[in-house]
Amino acid sequence: MSTIGLPSSTTVIKDAKTYAIDLAxxxxxxxxxxxxxxxxxxxxxxxxxxxxxxxxxxxxxxxxGSLVKGILARAFGTKDSASLAKGV
Incomplete structure (x- = not known):
């Protein structure tokens, strides 16, 4: 069987939590x-x-406005950050 290469559920939950805390x-x-x-x-x-x-x-x-910017930053920037700055 081949693997798809998806991240583990632990990684997804950790990244979503980091993003939510940063945005809040x-x-x-x-x-x-x-x-x-x-x-x-x-x-x-x-x-x-x-x-x-x-x-x-x-x-x-x-x-x-900050909320909208954070959502757009997630769409176009780093997935676990509400910042438009690279590496945050």
């Missing part, structure tokens, strides 16, 4: 940084007149 970290970090930056900036003289919920919504949009 990037999305959460993007949300926190965007929310903090908008909320701090908006309070300084009401720059742009951003309300609290508008700031949170803007951070959510940034996090969603």
């Amino acid at each position: 970290e990037r999305v959460a970090t993007t949300f926190v940084v965007a929310a903090g930056g908008i909320l701090i900036t908006a309070d300084a003289g009401n720059i742009g007149h951003v309300t609290f919920w508008q700031g949170v919504a803007a951070a959510g949009v940034a996090a969603a």
Whole structure:
């Protein structure tokens, strides 16, 4: 019998877990940084007149963009990383 050359189930699960952790970290970090930056900036003289919920919504949009980027990075880059950088 010939083998197809598929990776073991352990490797697939490990790679999927690594990818999920990497992507979740990037999305959460993007949300926190965007929310903090908008909320701090908006309070300084009401720059742009951003309300609290508008700031949170803007951070959510940034996090969603990060999620989409991570999914595209998996499709076009390293399979176990949400980064577009090679070797991550």
